[in-house]
Amino acid sequence: MVLGKSEITGMHWYVVYTKSRAEKKTRDLLQDAGYEVYLPLTKTMRQWSDRKKKVEIPLFPGYLFVKITPNDFWKILATDGVVNFVRFGTNNAKVREQDILNIRILLQESENIIVDKTIFKQGEEIQITDGKFKGYKGLVEFIKGKNNLVVSLLEIGMSVKLEIPSYFVKSISK
Numbered sequence: 001m002v003l004g005k006s007e008i009t010g011m012h013w014y015v016v017y018t019k020s021r022a023e024k025k026t027r028d029l030l031q032d033a034g035y036e037v038y039l040p041l042t043k044t045m046r047q048w049s050d051r052k053k054k055v056e057i058p059l060f061p062g063y064l065f066v067k068i069t070p071n072d073f074w075k076i077l078a079t080d081g082v083v084n085f086v087r088f089g090t091n092n093a094k095v096r097e098q099d100i101l102n103i104r105i106l107l108q109e110s111e112n113i114i115v116d117k118t119i120f121k122q123g124e125e126i127q128i129t130d131g132k133f134k135g136y137k138g139l140v141e142f143i144k145g146k147n148n149l150v151v152s153l154l155e156i157g158m159s160v161k162l163e164i165p166s167y168f169v170k171s172i173s174k
Contacts, residue, residue, distance in 0.1 A: 026081030
């Protein structure tokens with residue numbers, strides 16, 4: 001059996017929860033302490049009242065990856081901005097080196113990547129938050145693939161079915 005580099009050094013990638021909107025500061029503190037840290041960032045256009053600007057935001061808000069040995073857990077937890085490790089049952093979640101590499105490649109080859117945990121249901125009332133129909137309300141008619149919804153608009157007095165990305169809508173069902 002051939003051992004990988006992680007098995008020889010005892011170092012693995014772990015996922016860390018950070019304080020809200022403190023990912024970059026926490027990354028910098030951990031790097032300054034000598035740890036290998038990865039914070040995947042994606043570029044997006046942000047609108048202010050007086051200008052538009054392309055900014056880098058975390059791909060996974062509230063999370064970053066740190067490559068450490070189990071002996072470093074308490075030092076990481078003592079770092080300002082770190083809330084806890086992501087856990088599965090009683091174990092801290094490990095991430096394979098290949099998965100980190102895949103995220104790096106994805107971010108190099110793609111722009112405007114959005115991670116959305118929202119799950120929509122058929123019949124759910126939604127509001128469109130982006131695109132040509134921004135502001136309109138509708139009903140989810142059905143889900144097409146992983147990321148597209150077919151929506152029937154409610155506010156224009158007729159049934160118009162649109163296929164739109166799920167990240168263009170938010171749920172307003174109660």
